[in-house]
Amino acid sequence: MAYKDPEKKKQKMREYRQNNKDKILEKTREYRQNNKEKIAEYYQNNKEKILEKTREYRQNNKEKVAEIRRKYTENNKEKIAEYYQNNKDKILEKTREYRQNNKEKVLKYKREYGNSPKGKSLSVNKYAKVRGAEGNISVKHIKSLMKLNKCNAPNCQHTDNLEYDHKIPISKGGLNIDSNLWTLCPNHHREKSKYDHSLNQSLKPDWLDIDYKIQEVEKPKTAQLSLF
Protein backbone atom coordinates (compact mmCIF):
# COMPACT_ATOMS: atom_id res chain seq x y z
CA MET A 1 0.00 0.00 0.00
CA ALA A 2 1.54 3.28 -1.09
CA TYR A 3 0.66 6.61 0.40
CA LYS A 4 1.10 9.67 -1.71
CA ASP A 5 0.68 12.00 1.18
CA PRO A 6 3.82 11.75 3.41
CA GLU A 7 1.93 13.13 6.41
CA LYS A 8 -0.67 10.44 6.07
CA LYS A 9 2.06 7.83 5.85
CA LYS A 10 3.69 9.15 9.01
CA GLN A 11 0.36 9.07 10.78
CA LYS A 12 -0.21 5.46 9.72
CA MET A 13 3.26 4.49 10.92
CA ARG A 14 2.62 6.13 14.28
CA GLU A 15 -0.64 4.26 14.62
CA TYR A 16 0.99 0.99 13.69
CA ARG A 17 3.75 1.50 16.26
CA GLN A 18 1.21 2.43 18.89
CA ASN A 19 -0.90 -0.67 18.24
CA ASN A 20 1.97 -3.12 17.97
CA LYS A 21 4.27 -2.07 20.78
CA ASP A 22 4.89 -5.57 22.12
CA LYS A 23 5.41 -7.08 18.71
CA ILE A 24 7.92 -4.37 17.75
CA LEU A 25 9.75 -4.72 21.05
CA GLU A 26 9.99 -8.46 20.56
CA LYS A 27 11.26 -8.01 16.99
CA THR A 28 13.82 -5.47 18.11
CA ARG A 29 15.06 -7.78 20.84
CA GLU A 30 15.29 -10.62 18.36
CA TYR A 31 17.15 -8.50 15.86
CA ARG A 32 19.61 -7.33 18.48
CA GLN A 33 20.16 -10.88 19.67
CA ASN A 34 20.92 -12.08 16.14
CA ASN A 35 23.06 -9.16 15.04
CA LYS A 36 25.26 -8.44 18.00
CA GLU A 37 28.44 -8.15 15.96
CA LYS A 38 26.87 -5.95 13.33
CA ILE A 39 25.52 -3.64 16.03
CA ALA A 40 28.83 -3.53 17.85
CA GLU A 41 30.58 -2.65 14.60
CA TYR A 42 28.07 0.07 13.85
CA TYR A 43 28.59 1.45 17.34
CA GLN A 44 32.36 1.44 16.95
CA ASN A 45 32.16 3.23 13.61
CA ASN A 46 29.73 5.84 14.85
CA LYS A 47 30.73 6.17 18.48
CA GLU A 48 31.32 9.92 18.48
CA LYS A 49 28.09 10.64 16.68
CA ILE A 50 26.06 8.34 18.95
CA LEU A 51 27.60 9.76 22.13
CA GLU A 52 26.93 13.28 20.93
CA LYS A 53 23.32 12.41 20.14
CA THR A 54 22.91 10.76 23.52
CA ARG A 55 24.37 13.75 25.33
CA GLU A 56 22.09 16.06 23.41
CA TYR A 57 19.03 13.96 24.17
CA ARG A 58 19.88 13.80 27.87
CA GLN A 59 20.44 17.53 27.97
CA ASN A 60 17.05 18.21 26.38
CA ASN A 61 15.12 15.59 28.35
CA LYS A 62 16.61 15.82 31.84
CA GLU A 63 13.39 15.14 33.74
CA LYS A 64 12.36 12.27 31.50
CA VAL A 65 15.81 10.67 31.81
CA ALA A 66 15.81 11.10 35.61
CA GLU A 67 12.38 9.48 35.80
CA ILE A 68 13.46 6.53 33.64
CA ARG A 69 16.60 6.11 35.74
CA ARG A 70 14.57 6.25 38.98
CA LYS A 71 12.12 3.62 37.71
CA TYR A 72 14.89 1.38 36.46
CA THR A 73 16.75 1.57 39.77
CA GLU A 74 13.52 0.86 41.66
CA ASN A 75 12.72 -2.20 39.54
CA ASN A 76 16.22 -3.64 39.30
CA LYS A 77 17.63 -3.33 42.79
CA GLU A 78 18.90 -6.92 42.88
CA LYS A 79 20.37 -6.77 39.40
CA ILE A 80 22.19 -3.54 40.26
CA ALA A 81 23.49 -4.94 43.55
CA GLU A 82 24.70 -8.05 41.74
CA TYR A 83 26.39 -5.99 39.04
CA TYR A 84 28.07 -3.90 41.71
CA GLN A 85 29.29 -6.99 43.55
CA ASN A 86 30.69 -8.52 40.37
CA ASN A 87 32.39 -5.33 39.22
CA LYS A 88 33.30 -3.73 42.51
CA ASP A 89 37.01 -3.29 41.83
CA LYS A 90 36.42 -1.90 38.36
CA ILE A 91 33.78 0.54 39.62
CA LEU A 92 35.92 1.70 42.54
CA GLU A 93 38.88 2.16 40.21
CA LYS A 94 36.76 4.19 37.77
CA THR A 95 35.41 6.30 40.64
CA ARG A 96 38.90 6.95 41.96
CA GLU A 97 40.08 7.88 38.50
CA TYR A 98 37.17 10.25 37.94
CA ARG A 99 37.74 11.92 41.30
CA GLN A 100 41.43 12.26 40.56
CA ASN A 101 40.77 13.90 37.22
CA ASN A 102 37.93 16.13 38.39
CA LYS A 103 39.08 17.29 41.78
CA GLU A 104 37.61 20.77 41.60
CA LYS A 105 34.33 19.59 40.20
CA VAL A 106 34.03 16.94 42.90
CA LEU A 107 34.87 19.45 45.64
CA LYS A 108 32.33 21.91 44.32
CA TYR A 109 29.70 19.19 44.13
CA LYS A 110 30.50 17.98 47.65
CA ARG A 111 30.23 21.49 49.01
CA GLU A 112 26.98 22.17 47.24
CA TYR A 113 25.50 18.80 48.14
CA GLY A 114 26.70 19.02 51.74
CA ASN A 115 25.00 22.37 52.13
CA SER A 116 21.76 21.33 50.47
CA PRO A 117 18.76 20.28 52.61
CA LYS A 118 19.12 16.72 51.33
CA GLY A 119 22.82 16.57 52.16
CA LYS A 120 22.23 18.09 55.60
CA SER A 121 19.44 15.68 56.45
CA LEU A 122 21.62 12.77 55.35
CA SER A 123 24.48 13.80 57.59
CA VAL A 124 22.21 14.41 60.60
CA ASN A 125 20.52 11.05 60.03
CA LYS A 126 23.86 9.31 59.71
CA TYR A 127 25.04 10.92 62.95
CA ALA A 128 21.90 9.72 64.72
CA LYS A 129 21.96 6.25 63.19
CA VAL A 130 25.49 5.41 64.30
CA ARG A 131 24.42 6.44 67.81
CA GLY A 132 21.44 4.11 67.65
CA ALA A 133 18.69 6.73 67.65
CA GLU A 134 15.28 5.97 66.21
CA GLY A 135 13.72 8.14 63.56
CA ASN A 136 14.57 10.17 60.52
CA ILE A 137 14.88 13.90 59.96
CA SER A 138 12.95 14.97 56.86
CA VAL A 139 14.41 17.09 54.10
CA LYS A 140 11.34 19.30 54.52
CA HIS A 141 12.23 20.07 58.14
CA ILE A 142 15.81 20.98 57.24
CA LYS A 143 14.42 23.27 54.55
CA SER A 144 12.20 25.01 57.08
CA LEU A 145 15.11 25.39 59.52
CA MET A 146 17.22 26.90 56.75
CA LYS A 147 14.44 29.29 55.89
CA LEU A 148 14.01 30.25 59.55
CA ASN A 149 17.77 30.74 59.79
CA LYS A 150 18.01 31.55 63.46
CA CYS A 151 19.67 30.52 66.67
CA ASN A 152 16.92 29.26 68.99
CA ALA A 153 18.42 30.75 72.13
CA PRO A 154 16.09 33.65 72.94
CA ASN A 155 17.29 37.04 71.76
CA CYS A 156 20.32 35.61 69.96
CA GLN A 157 20.84 37.44 66.70
CA HIS A 158 23.33 35.02 65.18
CA THR A 159 22.46 33.78 61.72
CA ASP A 160 25.91 32.62 60.56
CA ASN A 161 27.23 29.06 60.71
CA LEU A 162 24.15 27.72 62.45
CA GLU A 163 24.48 24.17 63.72
CA TYR A 164 21.87 21.41 63.99
CA ASP A 165 21.14 20.23 67.50
CA HIS A 166 18.88 17.55 68.96
CA LYS A 167 16.94 19.39 71.67
CA ILE A 168 16.84 16.26 73.80
CA PRO A 169 20.25 14.83 73.01
CA ILE A 170 20.43 11.44 71.39
CA SER A 171 22.78 10.31 74.15
CA LYS A 172 19.96 11.01 76.63
CA GLY A 173 17.29 9.12 74.72
CA GLY A 174 16.21 11.91 72.38
CA LEU A 175 14.66 10.79 69.12
CA ASN A 176 15.94 11.69 65.70
CA ILE A 177 12.64 13.28 64.68
CA ASP A 178 11.80 16.66 63.19
CA SER A 179 10.32 18.11 66.38
CA ASN A 180 13.52 17.29 68.26
CA LEU A 181 15.88 19.08 65.87
CA TRP A 182 16.56 22.79 65.79
CA THR A 183 19.42 25.16 65.05
CA LEU A 184 21.77 26.97 67.42
CA CYS A 185 24.68 29.29 66.82
CA PRO A 186 28.12 27.77 67.59
CA ASN A 187 28.37 29.56 70.96
CA HIS A 188 24.98 28.54 72.26
CA HIS A 189 25.46 25.05 70.88
CA ARG A 190 28.71 24.68 72.79
CA GLU A 191 27.06 25.94 75.95
CA LYS A 192 24.16 23.51 75.61
CA SER A 193 26.45 20.59 74.74
CA LYS A 194 28.38 21.03 77.97
CA TYR A 195 25.15 20.70 79.89
CA ASP A 196 23.84 17.88 77.64
CA HIS A 197 26.88 15.73 78.34
CA SER A 198 27.03 16.27 82.09
CA LEU A 199 23.41 17.10 82.98
CA ASN A 200 25.07 19.11 85.73
CA GLN A 201 22.42 21.65 86.79
CA SER A 202 25.02 24.30 87.45
CA LEU A 203 25.97 24.12 83.76
CA LYS A 204 22.41 24.44 82.53
CA PRO A 205 22.19 27.55 80.34
CA ASP A 206 19.59 29.94 81.73
CA TRP A 207 17.98 30.22 78.32
CA LEU A 208 17.44 26.51 77.80
CA ASP A 209 14.00 25.95 79.34
CA ILE A 210 12.55 29.07 77.83
CA ASP A 211 10.04 28.56 75.07
CA TYR A 212 11.21 26.29 72.26
CA LYS A 213 10.73 28.05 68.96
CA ILE A 214 9.94 25.21 66.58
CA GLN A 215 7.53 22.85 68.32
CA GLU A 216 7.09 21.25 71.68
CA VAL A 217 9.55 18.40 72.17
CA GLU A 218 7.96 14.97 72.12
CA LYS A 219 8.80 12.83 75.11
CA PRO A 220 11.36 10.25 74.07
CA LYS A 221 9.96 6.73 74.14
CA THR A 222 12.99 5.44 75.99
CA ALA A 223 12.31 7.74 78.94
CA GLN A 224 9.42 5.48 79.96
CA LEU A 225 11.77 2.57 80.37
CA SER A 226 13.72 4.17 83.16
CA LEU A 227 10.98 4.47 85.79
CA PHE A 228 12.89 2.50 88.41
Ligand SMILES: [Zn+2]
Ligand atom coordinates in the same frame (compact mmCIF):
# COMPACT_ATOMS: atom_id res chain seq x y z
ZN1 LIG B 1 22.95 31.77 69.61
